[in-house]
Amino acid sequence: MEYTHFMASAEAYPDRSGNQKQAVGYVWAAGGVALATGGFWLVRSYLDKGQASLLYLPVAIACALRFGFGPAVLGAVLSFLCWDFFFLPPFGTFVVTDPKDWLSLFVFLLAAITTAQLASRAREQTQQARAREAEIATLFQASEALSREIGADSLLVALAQRLQVLCRASRCLVFRRASGGLRLVAAGRLGPPPSDAEAETIRRAAEAACEHRQVIGFGTSRTLWAKALVAANTAPSTLGVYVPLQAEAGPVGVLHVGPRTDGQPFSGSDERLILTLANHAAVAIARADLAAQAAQAEALREADALKDSLLSLVSHELRTPLAAIKVSASGLLQPDSSWEEAARQEALRAINREADRLSTVVSNLLDLSRLEAGAWRPHKDWCDLAEVAGTALDRLPPPDAARITLNAAPDLPLIRADYAQIALVLTNLLENALKYTPAGSPIRLGLQPAQMGQDEAPSGVTVRVRDFGAGLTPGEEERLFDRFYRGVRHEGGSIHGTGLGLALCRAIVQAHGGRIWAANAPAGETAGAVFSVFLPKEDAA
Known part of the structure; x- marks a missing residue:
């Protein structure tokens, strides 16, 4: 800015x-x-x-x-x-x-x-x-910049540049206190940068001012002035002015204003301006530090909440299928068991079903982590979204696929996308609709071109999954796509879920430059939810 x-x-x-x-x-x-x-x-x-x-x-x-x-x-x-x-x-x-x-x-x-x-x-x-x-x-x-909560670094750069011009200083530097010492964060734009030797001299003098928490250059005591000269190993005429940036918790940095370019000492007006802007710089740095601490605390709180959600997931969505697999496998391994063939086949199917459930949970966790870390980037190529939808339907059990009606527009444009990732998005959306709607109720999957204007070519494709279930609780439309979040109406219910499927959908769609959202069916229609995805066409370059 x-x-x-x-x-x-x-x-x-x-x-x-x-x-x-x-x-x-x-x-x-x-x-x-x-x-x-x-x-x-x-x-x-x-x-x-x-x-x-x-x-x-x-x-x-x-x-x-x-x-x-x-x-x-x-x-x-x-x-x-x-x-x-x-x-x-x-x-x-x-x-x-x-x-x-x-x-x-x-x-x-x-x-x-x-x-x-x-x-x-x-x-x-x-x-x-x-x-x-x-x-x-x-x-x-x-003061206006501070009140508008402008970033500290941008404000410090503006202060340094303005102060150097008004005081006709050879240089103006702002140092910010860090764990390893003072770090240069802003500099005036007039004049050549200091040499390595000059930079080391300036740093030592700034550290002396910060350590003693006193201004060097305006009414400096002989003792402190001597210490600064020894620390900087320089002459008084080239030392300039060093003002520690004092906050409530202590110094947060140092403002250095070099000697005037005309060789004259700083006037009373210069001194007043330097000290006042030093106070502004201290306030900006202190406020930025507080904001960083607040952000860190919020990140820790979110990490703690995420940990609790993950523990809940492990305790329920992982332990439950493991327990079912353990019971079925133990029964089959009993030497004196007299299982009928039908019961034995059912136990094997249960083991296979619960293993698939475990595999889905682990796969969603890994895929989401890879997407958020940037390790699973889309490999885009031209795709027919109707063909991708057919692949998603083939992945569903036949009884579930029979409930879904596909309505693809004949003029559907091709889009550049990762075929496997978009197929995973459609599969997760359809499985979510199947899971939260009554058995046997229909589900509609629509694919339509997205128009930018009345007479313009399509800019992409919109996918809509419409179900006829209970719909969404008002206010949770955005939260549905958060990790580990499950709908309010289904918390603690008998429907199994990890809250990862929709989060994974959002991550994939955003990686494609698209958008995903959820809403209840329009007024006047049968109750239910509508999940929509917009995927851009991305004309070939």
């Missing part, structure tokens, strides 16, 4: 040192006076000797407004000298013969310097107001 409203661009705050600005200002002042003098010289015959002084004032004022007081004073002095040399008799010398001209010269110089000072002060006040406005906007945007 980008936060362009929260970041200032480098063009809005040009990174030019104070010495460079002053040099440009002095050159501009000298050039401006020279140009003004040349222009006045061309029209000197139309000017009174006193009028030239008034025309030099704009040069000094422009220098003050653009470059500050120093270049403005230079412009005033040069204007003073040029007016004397070129426009006061005797021309071409600095000699002044008329006392009135002396008075005019010094009044001009005083007026020019005073005007330049006032203009320079107005310029500084304007700059301070703009800086304060930017500072307030930054703090407001940081």
Whole structure:
């Protein structure tokens, strides 16, 4: 996520040192006076000797407004000298013969310097107001970002970039405390990255600030400053500022702001902004840590619930068929048993049936685990879904298959899918419908093209399994596809089930980019449930 409203661009705050600005200002002042003098010289015959002084004032004022007081004073002095040399008799010398001209010269110089000072002060006040406005906007945007629960890492990156620009810092880094020490999580985007040696120096100084829980760089005590210098093995001029990010439980990181690019110390406004944004960064990290702890606790709770469900499954769905197999096998192995052939065959069928039930449970568990781990990815190829439905019907016992009516549209498009996985989805949906509906009641399996628009080609296929059972309990339509969940109406009932079949269906359908959902039959129709699956066509690339 980008936060362009929260970041200032480098063009809005040009990174030019104070010495460079002053040099440009002095050159501009000298050039401006020279140009003004040349222009006045061309029209000197139309000017009174006193009028030239008034025309030099704009040069000094422009220098003050653009470059500050120093270049403005230079412009005033040069204007003073040029007016004397070129426009006061005797021309071409600095000699002044008329006392009135002396008075005019010094009044001009005083007026020019005073005007330049006032203009320079107005310029500084304007700059301070703009800086304060930017500072307030930054703090407001940081608070707004915190209130909107933006991710901690994104917020820290935005804070670092904004702070580096506003303070004209050579770098701005945010470290987050981790089990192995401090970890860099955000950096300003201006300037080259630090070298390996500089990075090690910064890390050591940051660790010193975090360990002592004190700011290094703003009113740092001599003892702590010395410890930081020794730890960082560097000079004070290159150390910068290190602010520990204090939370209620202790420091959660360190904010490092490198020295200013113009070589000047940080101003009071800079210090206030750095400390305030450090508090915002600490709040963001602390809140992210709390959210991570809450997520971990929720994951542990879900794992505990899953463990209970698995234990319930093992105790019932695995132990029950094992007990039946054990009883039948033990009876058949008795040496003195006098079983009739029909009874013996029934016992063998029971063993086979319960073994199949065990195999289904284990297979569903393994298939679901493989899907969720990404180890059973679909191998897609063009499939005729009507043919897949026929395969699913063939897997059912003949009496159950006889209850199912297949209605496939003649214009059914081919889809790209894993044949075996989709056949497993249809088999599980049909077995679920057979299990939870009265014996002998019909079940309808429908296959229809899914249209994106009235005149557009089909985008896929929709599968619907409609039964005429008791229907679904309102509110459980989504939960039916959770692992180990069984319908409310059948909890503790005589119907066997693990709650894995529909979960496996959802995992397979989602792996194909499709969607599966359940609902009760529409109002006005016979009661029952409708399970629907949408599978995309996926045109060949």
